Amino acid sequence: MDIEKKHFTCVICPIGCEIDVELQDSNVVSIEGSKCAKGKEFVSQELKEPMRILTTTIRMKGAKWAMLPVRTDKPIPKRLLFMVMKELQNIELKAPVQMSDVIIRDIAGTGANILATRNMKKEREGKSV
Numbered sequence: 001m002d003i004e005k006k007h008f009t010c011v012i013c014p015i016g017c018e019i020d021v022e023l024q025d026s027n028v029v030s031i032e033g034s035k036c037a038k039g040k041e042f043v044s045q046e047l048k049e050p051m052r053i054l055t056t057t058i059r060m061k062g063a064k065w066a067m068l069p070v071r072t073d074k075p076i077p078k079r080l081l082f083m084v085m086k087e088l089q090n091i092e093l094k095a096p097v098q099m100s101d102v103i104i105r106d107i108a109g110t111g112a113n114i115l116a117t118r119n120m121k122k123e124r125e126g127k128s129v
């Protein structure tokens with residue numbers, strides 16, 4: 001049986017281990033390059049369904065800044081990132097917003113919530129309050 005080779009860069013921590021995997025009949029027969037066990041879990045998940053935390057911005061109204069930075073509270077399937085981004089493009093929030101506020105629950109049925117990652121105060125007469 002042919003051996004299939006795959007390469008991954010682990011995104012679990014900033015070290016970013018380069019991991020080489022050999023597969024036979026879709027089963028992992030060797031894995032090299034991970035500095036800890038999380039790398040093996042990462043590869044296993046990548047082979048099943050790649051997952052990512054989404055970080056992006058949402059438009060704001062009546063706030064000091066035009067865009068609010070947000071992220072998902074847990075990884076979502078990588079294949080859904082574009083669809084979720086499109087959904088967020090249609091949203092405009094009103095200030096104020098507090099950091100860690102849940103902006104949207106269960107975004108696009110992923111089970112993940114969208115959280116604000118900074119405070120956003122109202123803007124009044126040219127000043128944020």
Ligand code: SF4
Nearest residue numbers: 010013016017036039
């Ligand atoms: S394998 Fe371990 S040490 Fe390497 S990037 Fe992943 S989590 Fe970090």
